[in-house]
Amino acid sequence: xxxxxxxxxxxxxxxxxxxxxxxxxxxxxxxxxxxxxxxxxxxxxxxxxxxxxxxxxxxxxxxxxxxxxxxxxxxxxxxxxxxxxxxxxxxxxxxxxxxxxxxxxxxxxxxxxxxxxxxxxxxxxxxxxxxxxxxxxxxxxxxxxxxxxxxxxxxxxxxxxxxxxxxxxxxxxxxxxxxxxxxxxxxxxxxxxxxxxxxxxxxxxxxxxxxxxxxxxxxxxxxxxxxxxxxxxxxxxxxxxxxxxxxxxxxxxxxxxxxxxxxxxxxxxxxxxxxxxxxxxxxxxxxxxxx
Amino acid sequence: xxxxxxxxxxxxxxxxxxxxxxxxxxxxxxxxxxxxxxxxxxxxxxxxxxxxxxxxxxxxxxxxxxxxxxxxxxxxxxxxxxxxxxxxxxxxxxxxxxxxxxxxxxxxxxxxxxxxxxxxxxxxxxxxxxxxxxxxxxxxxxxxxxxxxxxxxxxxxxxxxxxxxxxxxxxxxxxxxxxxxxxxxxxxxxxxxxxxxxxxxxxxxxxxxxxxxxxxxxxxxxxxxxxxxxxxxxxxxxxxxxxxxxxxxxxxxxx
Numbered sequence: 090x091x092x093x094x095x096x097x098x099x100x101x102x103x104x105x106x107x108x109x110x111x112x113x114x115x116x117x118x119x120x121x122x123x124x125x126x127x128x129x130x131x132x133x134x135x136x137x138x139x140x141x142x143x144x145x146x147x148x149x150x151x152x153x154x155x156x157x158x159x160x161x162x163x164x165x166x167x168x169x170x171x172x173x174x175x176x177x178x179x180x181x182x183x184x185x186x187x188x189x190x191x192x193x194x195x196x197x198x199x200x201x202x203x204x205x206x207x208x209x210x211x212x213x214x215x216x217x218x219x220x221x222x223x224x225x226x227x228x229x230x231x232x233x234x235x236x237x238x239x240x241x242x243x244x245x246x247x248x249x250x251x252x253x254x255x256x257x258x259x260x261x262x263x264x265x266x267x268x269x270x271x272x273x274x275x276x277x278x279x280x281x282x283x284x285x286x287x288x289x290x291x292x293x294x295x296x297x298x299x300x301x302x303x304x305x306x307x308x309x310x311x312x313x314x315x316x317x318x319x320x321x322x323x324x325x326x327x328x329x330x331x332x333x334x335x336x337x338x339x340x341x342x343x344x345x346x347x348x349x350x351x352x353x354x355x356x357x358x359x360x361x362x363x364x365x366x367x368x369x370x371x372x373x374x375x376x377x378x379x380x
Numbered sequence: 381x382x383x384x385x386x387x388x389x390x391x392x393x394x395x396x397x398x399x400x401x402x403x404x405x406x407x408x409x410x411x412x413x414x415x416x417x418x419x420x421x422x423x424x425x426x427x428x429x430x431x432x433x434x435x436x437x438x439x440x441x442x443x444x445x446x447x448x449x450x451x452x453x454x455x456x457x458x459x460x461x462x463x464x465x466x467x468x469x470x471x472x473x474x475x476x477x478x479x480x481x482x483x484x485x486x487x488x489x490x491x492x493x494x495x496x497x498x499x500x501x502x503x504x505x506x507x508x509x510x511x512x513x514x515x516x517x518x519x520x521x522x523x524x525x526x527x528x529x530x531x532x533x534x535x536x537x538x539x540x541x542x543x544x545x546x547x548x549x550x551x552x553x554x555x556x557x558x559x560x561x562x563x564x565x566x567x568x569x570x571x572x573x574x575x576x577x578x579x580x581x582x583x584x585x586x587x588x589x590x591x592x593x594x595x596x597x598x599x600x601x602x603x604x605x606x607x608x609x610x611x612x613x614x615x616x617x618x619x620x621x622x623x624x625x626x627x628x629x630x631x632x633x634x635x
Contacts (some may be wrong), residue, residue: 119438121471143491241489244481247469250462251532254432267547294471302516359519 092327100221101280101323103211104335107228108277108289109319113311114235116271116290117304121246127164130179130289131274134186135283137209138192138275149208150223150275159270160186165267169260180362183202211334213283213323220279227272234269242266243304279318281334288338289315296345299352312343325368382407383446385540385571386431389568391440400426402595403440408540413562413572413585418592424575426461427455427592428544432460444540453568456485459538463545463575475520475528476513479504482535482589496565503534523554523561530558534565541565541576547582555581569614579603 091096102196112128119127138156142149160182167178207215216224235242245252245262270290277286297310315379322337386408391519393401400423408414429435434605442449445457449626459482467478482503506509507527510518515633517528530546541562548557559581566572566585579586583603593601 117471121469123470125470189575237428238489240480240487240492241484243473244478244484247478248462249466249482250434251460251481252484253434254455254458254460254462255482256453257484257488298472302472302478302519303473303514306564307471 092324093336093338097214097216098327100216101327101333102320103221104263104276104338105319105323106223106252106278106316108280110312111231111235111273111292111317112286112289112318114308115226115231115266115269115316117308118235118242118246119270119312120291120294120298121243121304122249124168126287127161127270128274128290129158129163130183131161131271131276132283132286133183133190135271135278136190136208138190139188139278140190142201143197143204144193146197146199148219149225150220150279153270153278154223154227154272154275156186157274158268161271162259163345165263169263174335179281190224195336201320202240203377206284208278208283209282210332211280211285213280213326216279224279226278227276228245231269231273231276234265238262239308268349280323282303285334285338288341289319292338292341292345293318296341296348299348300355314341318344382410382571384443385412385439385570386573386576387443387446387551388427388431389441391427391430391437391442392428394438395435399428399448400595402604404592404595404597406590406597408571408573410571411569413566413587414574415582415586415589416573416575416592417577417579417589422592424592425500425544427593428542428573428575432542454500455537457539458485459533459536459541459550461533461541461543461546463489463548464529465522465525465549467520467525467532472516472518474514475504475509475517476500478517479532479535479560485536486540497551499510500531500535504528506534506564507531508557509522523552525565526550527554527557529604530561539570540629541570541572541574543572545575545577547576547580552581558582559585583622 116128119125126166134161135153138153142152145152146245164179164183175257175298177266191205194201241257241262244255244257246257246266249259273290274283274286276319277289281289293311293314294307296314301307318337318340322340325331325336326333381573386405386406388404388406390403390405391401392399404427406427415426418424426435430437431444444452445454446621448456470581479500480492480496482501483492487496501510503512504513507523507530509524509527509531512524517525521527526546533541533543546558550558562572562582563585574582576582586603588601589599589603590597591604
């Protein structure tokens with residue numbers, strides 16, 4: 090396989106694999122609490138971090154990670170405390186992050202619009218050795234948090250009020266979700282780009298919940314779909330001259346459509362088997378009335 | 381004398397700028413089943429949410445198991461059923477997964493053991509849903525959602541059960557299953573505080589009714605003759621029930 094010979098492709102495939110795992114693994118909790126677009130918001134804020142990285146001549150990945158975490162924590166605090174005009178505050182954060190990033194990149198000597206585009210839409214082939222170290226470390230944290238605390242995170246995203254009464258450290262866990270989402274965005278930005286990060290958090294989850302009935306299956310299936318589309322998208326972009334980020338997202342949407350098409354007959358089949366059970370119950374009730 | 385399980389004294393609370401509780405006293409002793417009744421907006425839901433720490437008190441005192449609310453940490457002793465019409469979230473989940481969340485009061489951040497899995501099955505058995513363990517909660521009826529939410533609270537094997545309108549939107553069959561589950565809890569010594577619109581099938585279980593009106597306690601004693609909505613001034617009661625003789629004979633399978 091000549092695709093594995095080039096060092097840059099090895100790095101690209103490793104980064105793609107990690108994004109395929111981490112993005113759906115945190116995305117499922119965001120979808121569960123109806124915050125599917127949070128990844129998009131963090132992606133906007135991340136751009137300021139990238140710009141800052143260029144301006145300070147340090148690794149954009151680490152600076153972006155720090156800025157994303159700050160932004161995500163701010164979003165979480167706005168969500169939990171400021172209920173009144175939370176949407177406006179979030180809008181400020183998103184657009185401020187985007188505008189700040191564009192401004193900072195233009196101010197820096199090493200930055201250019203080409204650089205900006207590579208972060209907005211991803212640039213797998215330019216993933217450096219330092220980048221891959223950062224991506225591996227961040228991904229390890231994300232995987233440990235999302236899988237290790239899955240029962241606790243499930244509980245707070247399913248019913249936050251109930252979770253608080255069980256005595257779980259809900260505020261801390263909420264912050265953990267925000268921080269994990271922020272780190273995932275930085276992991277994914279080199280692969281699919283900041284504007285398409287959220288797609289990988291949401292679409293694999295949306296696709297798998299078309300056919301799954303349990304949270305555990307949805308989680309496993311989303312990660313499988315995530316890995317499948319990121320690896321095949323990256324490979325495709327090696328053989329055919331297409332942008333990897335866009336390829337990955339379009340493949341994910343393709344999987345979503347296929348599973349949605351499969352969902353209707355599957356649901357009918359399940360409904361039939363449930364209806365069979367219900368028929369028995371109805372017959373029992375009928376007997377009861379006659380007595 | 382034994383410490384009361386819940387002790388609320390001169391409690392006040394506001395939602396926004398609107399005062400909702402205006403100095404209520406409520407004491408629940410071990411083994412008691414207390415119903416909190418009142419019209420919509422009377423503050424009954426706010427009162428229980430204040431007791432479980434979801435609404436801050438602006439004044440007064442609250443003790444759970446003799447410990448001031450601020451220092452209370454033994455949440456495994458409390459089972460809570462919030463006022464919700466659905467057990468579902470934004471992602472599919474099975475009945476078992478939702479009910480297992482109730483065990484977190486005991487497992488916290490630790491691993492799930494055999495005893496935890498058994499407690500989940502037992503809790504579902506109590507509400508007659510053990511056969512639906514692997515079903516998605518999205519496939520359940522309104523009454524079944526409520527049964528799952530109650531099983532979730534029971535999974536932690538609490539000493540005190542706090543339920544906010546557990547009978548809202550629940551069909552008669554489910555109401556009777558819930559009454560039976562509740563009786564089993566009372567028999568094993570649990571204390572129960574529940575918000576109700578009307579007593580219904582739970583009536584024989586209730587030791588004491590506390591009626592709220594405009595954030596004040598207007599009745600605290602045995603359940604009144606006419607209870608719940610019926611007890612409230614201005615309630616124009618037209619009996620919708622059919623003649624008891626016309627009711628189908630129950631086989632005891634559900635009742």
